[in-house]
Amino acid sequence: MNLSLNHKVLSEVFAPQTGAMKLAKQAALVIGGILFLAIAAKIKVPMWPVPITMGTFAVLTMGAAYGARLGLATILGYMIVGALGFDVFAGSSAEKFGLSYMMGGTGGYLVGYVLAVLALGTLARAGWDRSAPKMAGAMILGNALIYVPGLIWLGMLYGWDKPILAWGLTPFLLGDALKLALAAVLLPTLWKLVARARG
Template identity: 75%
Template sequence: MALTSNDTVLTEAFGPSQGTALRLKQAFMVVAGIVALALFAKIKIPMWPVPITMGTFAVLTIGAAYGPRLGLTTILGYLIIGALGFDVFAGSSAEAFGLTYMMGGTGGYLVGYVLATLALGFAARAGWDRSVLMMALAMLIGNALIYLPGLAWLGVLYGWDQPILQWGLTPFLIGDALKLTLAALLVPAVWKLVGDARK
């Protein structure tokens, strides 16, 4: 399926589609998305070798459900709130927050969040979110776009002679596979529910 921007994304399938009511719906979706990103970032599920954090699940799912424009607005809003010092990131706390936290080891992954949100948004706009297989492929691409700048920034900060992959990639692969599977099943399932409701 080609990446042509013509399909409706999930958030456009319900509610108002024009005028002031649409703008209010979009504003609500952005606020709800930022809240969801902040809440999911703090969820940690015990897992080997490291706990699963649900932040990337929220990023990828919101990207697919919102589309590129609304998704980008939401993820940038989330990052701005984090930059202002609010405790919205997975590892942020009263001791480590704001731009100081964002410029640390997590910084590259946060850049990746923006890239992944856009990628999932364009994939959804192309209709990939209606199929489990295509959604899984989109999720894999999105996850790779999170890791690439994340690992690159770790290399810049700590040096390429360090075990960058062992720090920033391999411990998270099992958890990521589970999250990607869940997201790839969830979005097409919601589309099916929307279709059934319209029958």
């Protein structure tokens, strides 16, 4: 696939674009992105067969809006905050947090978060976030990049004789499809609003 990586991502369309103010803006975006990820991880929407958590939606949309480089800085910052023991992940609690939580069943999915941010940021740089069908394709790829290391880690941790797919994949597919549809509409809509604001 030949990608032309010369498009701006959403975080770049707002001033300032150069100098110290650009660095300040990027630092603010990283901090704001970490807070966004932490809050989204705690949101649970009632759904069958399991509640929908908004963590993956936040990771994928942040990756697309920030681009690969700034998105990577943000997701790694989020991981560091979590590793230090702050309760920023979906299932962490006072009983299990920090590295002990990250090395548990969710560890592979956290690795997938990093891969997905890089992929979504790269595809946004190629302009995929400006088209609903392409954004949907990017979200499918991003979800796959989260699930593959997540399922591999579960199998290594608990054994391949366990119902790994029933634990870590199939209950979440319906909710992921809804989040995919939301993101596929949201990012192109934001680009249309930016174009309209610029006249």
